[in-house]
Every structure is written in structure tokens, then in C-alpha cells.
Amino acid sequence: MSFVVLGLACLGLVTSTAFAAMVLAAVREYLRERQSLGARAAAGQFAPPLSLLKPVHGAEPGLEANLETFFQQDYPEYEILFCARWENDPGLETARRVAARYPRVPVKFLTTGEPGYINAKAASMELMEAAAAHEILVISDSDVRVTPNYLRAVALPFADASVGAMCCPYRGVAAQDRFWGSLWARLEAVGMSVEMTAGVLVARRLEGMQFVLGPTMAFRREAIRRMGGFRVTADYCADDFVLGNEIFKLGEKVVLSHHVIDHMVLNSSFVDSLKHQVRWMKSTRFSRPKGHLGTALTFSVPFGIAAWVAAAQMGHAWIGLTLFGWSVVTRWALAIGVGRLVVRDASWFGLLVLYPLRDLMGFGFWSASYLGRRVLWRGHEYELLRGGKMRPAR
Numbered sequence: 001m002s003f004v005v006l007g008l009a010c011l012g013l014v015t016s017t018a019f020a021a022m023v024l025a026a027v028r029e030y031l032r033e034r035q036s037l038g039a040r041a042a043a044g045q046f047a048p049p050l051s052l053l054k055p056v057h058g059a060e061p062g063l064e065a066n067l068e069t070f071f072q073q074d075y076p077e078y079e080i081l082f083c084a085r086w087e088n089d090p091g092l093e094t095a096r097r098v099a100a101r102y103p104r105v106p107v108k109f110l111t112t113g114e115p116g117y118i119n120a121k122a123a124s125m126e127l128m129e130a131a132a133a134h135e136i137l138v139i140s141d142s143d144v145r146v147t148p149n150y151l152r153a154v155a156l157p158f159a160d161a162s163v164g165a166m167c168c169p170y171r172g173v174a175a176q177d178r179f180w181g182s183l184w185a186r187l188e189a190v191g192m193s194v195e196m197t198a199g200v201l202v203a204r205r206l207e208g209m210q211f212v213l214g215p216t217m218a219f220r221r222e223a224i225r226r227m228g229g230f231r232v233t234a235d236y237c238a239d240d241f242v243l244g245n246e247i248f249k250l251g252e253k254v255v256l257s258h259h260v261i262d263h264m265v266l267n268s269s270f271v272d273s274l275k276h277q278v279r280w281m282k283s284t285r286f287s288r289p290k291g292h293l294g295t296a297l298t299f300s301v302p303f304g305i306a307a308w309v310a311a312a313q314m315g316h317a318w319i320g321l322t323l324f325g326w327s328v329v330t331r332w333a334l335a336i337g338v339g340r341l342v343v344r345d346a347s348w349f350g351l352l353v354l355y356p357l358r359d360l361m362g363f364g365f366w367s368a369s370y371l372g373r374r375v376l377w378r379g380h381e382y383e384l385l386r387g388g389k390m391r392p393a394r
Helices: 003-044 063-071 090-099 120-131 150-159 177-207 221-226 238-251 269-287 289-298 301-313 318-342 348-368
Strands: 050-055 078-084 107-111 136-140 163-167 170-171 214-222 253-256 261-264 374-377 380-383 390-392
Touching: 003 177, 003 289, 003 301, 003 318, 050 063, 050 120, 050 150, 063 090, 078 090, 078 120, 090 107, 107 120, 136 221, 150 163, 150 214, 163 238, 170 177, 177 289, 177 318, 177 348, 214 221, 214 238, 214 269, 238 253, 269 289, 269 348, 269 374, 269 380, 269 390, 289 348, 301 318, 318 348, 348 390
Parallel strands: 050 078, 050 136, 078 107, 163 253, 170 261
Antiparallel strands: 136 214, 163 214, 374 380, 380 390
């Protein structure tokens, strides 16, 4: 039995090493592109009017500081539209308070009432699109924080008339107030910075961008209307994947920007973080079942531990320890290449200490994604269906 386990563990180490090599090749390509685009981005000549759509829901930690960064943009003409279910939504009240400090930025506040869609965000985006004044629509989550040159970076890809959508890579940012209180958030954050981005870079290199990333995505209004409007995401959990995929199916180009944003991690407790990451894994399982199945072979530390234990039982502990060490080294390579160089995550502790642990946890989340089809979202339980659709749980 130990021999079989060791063989399977070595196979996993081979596949995860091959994946790491693919990621680093994609990183090299991405960094070359970033360097070549630097002068063009600095010029900032292309700056069409933009409509920024911000769905909000409730009072989230740090919401006021997050929203304020969108009012501080170095951009000639843009508007911000906020939408919630009800007028007295705490998130909408926070948006009004921030907007009052920046009267030069045109703002619209909208409400949907009780949404007619399972995905309430789709109802908000549909209403905001109808009320938007401009033809390029930028959608950004409420847990995102940006720099003043954000909108210039978002607008830049649309200088190419063949581009129908774009999105930004992101780094996870966790509160650093208390070490143990923020440990789970920091583990989730480093997963965003490294694991998520690594998968995106490889997918982009192998098949091109056929999806967008939810924290920031932008579209030409004409493309959204051609696909049938935001209502196409009404029954889906992964609305960002659906929107980007529909744009791709229209024959328009989807671009991954070279501008990185901050994705603020709101889940500070183990239970909240666990639920969120398992829900995300389950959503990916139903949205991209084949790719998700193969994800198991991209993790490294679980196979390194299995190899160490199996080799030790066979009397070759040093061989096992070497294999385990190799599994950690490949994670460090990804942490530096993706986390440090691509998304510019400044936390060396997170990249070098927490990321190998997050790799082990990621395999656990992947395994848990096959334990049923139910997810908890915004306080309601749903059942995921083939293709990524969902319905209220029975």
C-alpha cells in the first residue's frame, strides 16, 4: 500500500511541477506585455466617458473607504451608479454619505425592490445599465479598493475596437489588526493573489480569455445588449464567468488588464472563510467541470506530505522529506512569480509561509466541492445545477 501511495504522490508532484512551469512561462509572457504597454498606459490618451456600476448590499467592513477610492479617480468624465434592493439599505446610505463629499462626480442611486431573479446582482446591473449615460460600463464589487489611475487602466483596452470586455487581476488584502483574528482572512487573501491568478494566467495562455473576473469587469454596452442583457446571468452563481463567456461567443475579444486592484477579504473567521471558499469551488465545479476536475493535479503540498509519509513507512524518510521539500519549493516559485511579480502582493509572510499551507487547504476545498451541490449565498441556500445555474434549495 505504501508503494502505491508513493507512486500516486510522485505522479501528483510531477503534474503540479508541470503546472508550475506553465504558470511561470505565462508570468514571463505577462510581464513582457506589461513592460511594453507601460509607455502607452502612461500617455493615457484614450479616455472615453465611463459609467461605473456599483451594486451594494448591506454594511460591509471598510465599505466607506472602499467606495471613496472610486470618487478619487484621475479621469476626465465618468459617473457612478449605485443600486440596492431598498432605499434604506445600509450600503446605499454609506454611498450617499461618501458621494456628498465629492459633488463634482455625477451619481445616481437606484433600487430594484425584491428582485425577480435568483441572482439579485443581475437585477441591479440590468437597472443600472438602463440608467447609464455612457457606452462603456465598468462593474466593480463593493469589496474592491483602487488607485486614482484605475479608470484610465480600465478604459485603455477599449481603444481596440475588437475588444468587447476586460477585467483586472487582483491581490487579496486582509485586515492586519490582530494576527489570529485575521489569519483565516490572510490565508484566503494569499489564495486570491497566487492560486486564482495562476489559474487565470495559464487559461489565458492556453485558450485565450473566455471569461472575466468579477471584482472588476468592463463591457461595451452594445455587446451586453447583443447577448440579451444582464438577465442572461439571472439564474447563475458565477455571473462573471457567464458574462465573459458570452462576450467570447459573440466573437469579441476579452482582455486581461495589466492593472492590479485590491480585493478586500471580509471573512475573518474560519467558518465564514470556509463557507466562502467551498462555495466558490462548487461554483467552479459546475461552471467548468472538466477544468475543475483537473485542478486536483495542480496542488503540490498534499502530494508532498503523502510522499513523505509513504516513504517513511518504507524506511526512506530522507527521500520522502526531499519530495516534500520539492513540493514547498514549487509553491514558493509560484508565490514569488505570481504573487510578488504579477499582482505585487507585499506580504512575504503570506507568500512564503501561508501560501504552502493555503495550497494544502485548497486541495481540501477542492475535495469538499464534490460533497453535494448546495451552497449558502447571502443568507439563502441554493442548489447548483449543470452548467452553473442554481435554484432555491428544496
